[in-house]
Amino acid sequence: MKTTIRNPALPTSPIIPGGMFPGRRVRVKGSTPLGARRFGIDFQYNNDIAFHFNPRFTSNTIVRNHYVGGSWGSPEEDAPLPLIRGTPFDILFICHYDRFEVIINGAHFCDFFHRVPFHRITNLTVGQDVAIESIEFEGAP
Known part of the structure; x- marks a missing residue:
């Protein structure tokens, strides 16, 4: 099963069709303007964030974290940022039983181990x- 959302107005917060499960693949394709400072991709439920993915051009890093009950967890951060302002990108998130695998432009970037059960993500x-x-949302439970 594959569902694609094209050219959404931002910010956008679509419901993940069928929810999250091991084997679920979420692909985000886009680009950033030349003056980009940062952007965010958040896997959310209610007002909480199970996985916050935050490329930051100003510090040349990608910060990952979670946000539950009004508090941020311990951030994970890697540099250098494998994205270039003004150019297209392809970011693939693969949900596993224990973690998200993140692939940027075809290359493995990181693993983010679940701090919140993946099945809560909506x-x-x-x-x-x-x-x-x-x-794009792909995969069947």
Whole structure:
């Protein structure tokens, strides 16, 4: 099963069709403007964030974290940022039983181990300094 959202107005927060499960693949394709500072891709439920993915051009890093009950967890951060302002990107998130695998432009970037059970995730929120060409949800439970 594959569902694609094309050229959404931002910020966007679509419901993830069928929810999250091991084997679920979420692909985000887009680009950033030349003056981009940062953007966010958040796997959310209610007002909480199970996985916050935050490329930051100003610090040349990608910060990952979670946000539950009004508090941020311990951030994970890697540099250098494998994205270039003004150029297209393809970010693939693969849900596993114990973690999200993140692949950027065809290369493995990181693993983010679940801090919140993946089955709670209901929405994908994307926004800030980014233009999204498509969001694809693939896989069957």
